[in-house]
Amino acid sequence: MKRKQRTEILIQDGGVLAKELAEMVTQSYKFREIEEPHYGLTMIKMRETAKKSLFYLGEALVTEAKVEVHQSIGIGIVIGMEEELAKHLAIIDAAYRAELPETMEWEEKLEVAAEKIFQQKERQQAEILKTKVNFETMEV
Amino acid sequence: MGYVAVKGGTEAIEASLDRLKYDRLKGEEIVEIKTILATMRPLVDQVMSEASLYAPFLAALAIKQAGGSMEEAVFLLRAHRSTLPRYYYSETVDTEDMFVERRISASFKDIPGGQLLGSTNDYTHRLLDFNLVNEKKEENQAWLQEFQERMCDDVADKELQFFPKVVDYLREEGLFERYPLDDTPPKDITKQSIQFPTGRSERLQVLTRGQTGAVTSLGYASLRGYGQVHPTIGEVRVGNVPIHVQHPYEEESDPDDLFYIGDVKLTEVESFVPVNVKKQNQKEELEFEIGYGISFGQNETKAIAMSILDQCLENPHGEFPTHDEEFVLLHIDSVESTGFISHLKLPHYVTFQSKLDSARQVKKGGNNK
Numbered sequence: 001m002k003r004k005q006r007t008e009i010l011i012q013d014g015g016v017l018a019k020e021l022a023e024m025v026t027q028s029y030k031f032r033e034i035e036e037p038h039y040g041l042t043m044i045k046m047r048e049t050a051k052k053s054l055f056y057l058g059e060a061l062v063t064e065a066k067v068e069v070h071q072s073i074g075i076g077i078v079i080g081m082e083e084e085l086a087k088h089l090a091i092i093d094a095a096y097r098a099e100l101p102e103t104m105e106w107e108e109k110l111e112v113a114a115e116k117i118f119q120q121k122e123r124q125q126a127e128i129l130k131t132k133v134n135f136e137t138m139e140v
Numbered sequence: 141m142g143y144v145a146v147k148g149g150t151e152a153i154e155a156s157l158d159r160l161k162y163d164r165l166k167g168e169e170i171v172e173i174k175t176i177l178a179t180m181r182p183l184v185d186q187v188m189s190e191a192s193l194y195a196p197f198l199a200a201l202a203i204k205q206a207g208g209s210m211e212e213a214v215f216l217l218r219a220h221r222s223t224l225p226r227y228y229y230s231e232t233v234d235t236e237d238m239f240v241e242r243r244i245s246a247s248f249k250d251i252p253g254g255q256l257l258g259s260t261n262d263y264t265h266r267l268l269d270f271n272l273v274n275e276k277k278e279e280n281q282a283w284l285q286e287f288q289e290r291m292c293d294d295v296a297d298k299e300l301q302f303f304p305k306v307v308d309y310l311r312e313e314g315l316f317e318r319y320p321l322d323d324t325p326p327k328d329i330t331k332q333s334i335q336f337p338t339g340r341s342e343r344l345q346v347l348t349r350g351q352t353g354a355v356t357s358l359g360y361a362s363l364r365g366y367g368q369v370h371p372t373i374g375e376v377r378v379g380n381v382p383i384h385v386q387h388p389y390e391e392e393s394d395p396d397d398l399f400y401i402g403d404v405k406l407t408e409v410e411s412f413v414p415v416n417v418k419k420q421n422q423k424e425e426l427e428f429e430i431g432y433g434i435s436f437g438q439n440e441t442k443a444i445a446m447s448i449l450d451q452c453l454e455n456p457h458g459e460f461p462t463h464d465e466e467f468v469l470l471h472i473d474s475v476e477s478t479g480f481i482s483h484l485k486l487p488h489y490v491t492f493q494s495k496l497d498s499a500r501q502v503k504k505g506g507n508n509k
Contacts, residue, residue, distance in 0.1 A: 002394070002396035002397055003387075003396070003397045003398065003399060004384065004395065004396050004397065004398045004399070004400055005396070007399050007400040007401070008382070008400040011400060011401070011402055039224060040224055040225045040226065040227040040228075041193075041221070041224050041225065041226040041227065041228075042226070042227065042228040042229070042230055042383065042385060042401065043226055043228070043229045043230065043328070044194075044230045044233060044383060044404065045229055045230050045231070045232050045233065045326065046232065046233045046235075046434065047232050047233070047234055047321070048344060048432045048434070049235070049305060049307065049408075049410055049430070049432060050319075050410065050429075050430035050431065050432040050450070051319045051322065051340065051430075051432075052319040052320065052321050052322050053322040053324065053326075053340050053341065054232060054322065054323065054324065054325070054326045054341060055326045055340065055341035055342075055344040055345055056326050056328050056329075056330075056341065056345050057233070057345075057348060057406075057434065057436070058189075058192035058193065058194060058345075058348065058349060058436060059192060059193050059194065059221065059226065060193075060194040060195070060230075060383065060401075060402075060404055061193060061194065061195035061198060061224070062227065062228070062401060062402075064227055075387065075388070075399070077227075077228070077385060077399050077401045078401055078402055079194070079383065079401050079402030079403070079404065080195070080196075080197070080402065081195075081197055081198075118300070121239070121300055122300060123291075123292075124239075125239075125300060125301065126291070127291045128240070128241055128242075128256055128258060129256065130291070131242075131256050131257040131258055131259075132254045132255065132256050132257075133249075133254065133255045133256075133257060135249045135250065135255075
């Protein structure tokens with residue numbers, strides 16, 4: 001599974017799966033923190049829809065961590081103050097870069113989590129759709 | 141006259157700081173950060189928007205520390221932001237990827253995908269609810285449970301919907317001009333002070349971090365005749381958009397290898413503004429332009445007012461202050477305007493003495509005549 005999909009699942013899952021996967025790595029491999037989780041900023045670039053030009057919306061606080069596992073460097077980045085999650089994401093990123101065999105087993109877990117997240121979003125959207133207006137034209 | 145440097149305020153300042161702390165603590169109540177986050181989200185959103193920093197926890201902390209003063213909370217968050225390094229720039233965010241929580245149009249009743257009222261104060265009676273005086277957790281929990289049970293039906297197997305823009309349908313009809321993607325790198329007003337005339341990217345960045353009250357007031361002024369823009373709202377949408385960043389060291393740019401780093405909640409507005417355009421045959425035709433507004437969090441009034449000011453500034457007009465970019469852009473920033481106004485209460489002994497001296501000299505000269 002590619003990084004974009006993987007990180008989306010691990011962050012939207014809330015950190016439980018990320019912790020489980022990261023612990024599988026740290027129990028079996030040498031792991032070194034290159035940079036402890038720390039706070040920084042990400043500037044958000046937007047495309048406005050009036051003239052399709054680009055501008056900067058403002059910054060988001062992020063937590064970033066960097067680790068080394070099996071001679072591979074991994075990075076974890078997440079919006080908010082999320083030290084544990086950033087570290088776990090970095091370990092998982094390093095595991096994928098190092099092509100550790102464990103990562104093959106993770107696909108199924110990630111897909112199960114993705115399905116759960118999808119169902120939560122379906123439920124959330126169904127709730128929001130209850131506020132959809134059914135217009136009826138009145139005869140005057 | 142000789143100028144005299146003075147000192148002696150240190151102890152008084154320390155006593156004043158104690159007094160400030162005493163005022164915050166004397167009620168012997170503690171408002172928790174989580175309480176602010178759970179119950180005052182519009183306030184948190186407003187602080188984040190004006191501070192130009194999306195950080196709900198820090199915004200709530202700033203509100204607590206400031207004792208609820210908006211200008212102080214924004215100042216605190218803006219100051220904290222200046223201590224943090226910027227590591228990343230996001231990939232371009234497109235609000236068509238928004239997970240929409242609310243979406244309405246004042247221009248059409250039947251918009252594709254429908255109008256979603258979501259969560260809003262728009263339809264409340266604005267009567268004080270005295271039941272909140274003695275609100276009980278048990279009653280709230282019972283309401284929540286009943287609400288969730290009511291929501292549980294007919295959820296299964298529905299596709300997630302992502303809503304197209306209302307304006308895209310009008311562009312397909314040829315009623316609005318189509319613009320190609322403009323990938324000109326935006327300027328960043330936090331790196332370089334704005335110079336006039338400004339670029340569009342600078343104007344939008346200043347407007348979106350403007351003080352809510354100031355942006356709203358100037359937008360309102362334009363509607364009342366101190367400007368020439370009176371739009372119809374094409375679409376207001378509120379929801380979460382995903383943010384992605386590139387790996388800092390990898391050279392390959394496979395979009396599937398981006399980092400997803402989380403969502404931010406936004407309010408986005410497209411206002412439709414009628415304009416008369418002179419065609420080649422010298423005849424005037426009615427066309428529409430779009431005013432664009434956006435804000436961190438849910439802040440619809442500010443985003444609508446921003447869309448008015450965006451359109452005003454796209455069409456400079458010497459007669460109207462709201463069409464004057466220097467007038468608008470240099471006066472709507474919370475930290476700049478409140479900072480400058482509040483500096484007036486700081487010691488100006490020397491400058492004022494100098495003015496008094498001048499006045500005395502003039503009077504003395506007058507008496508001599």
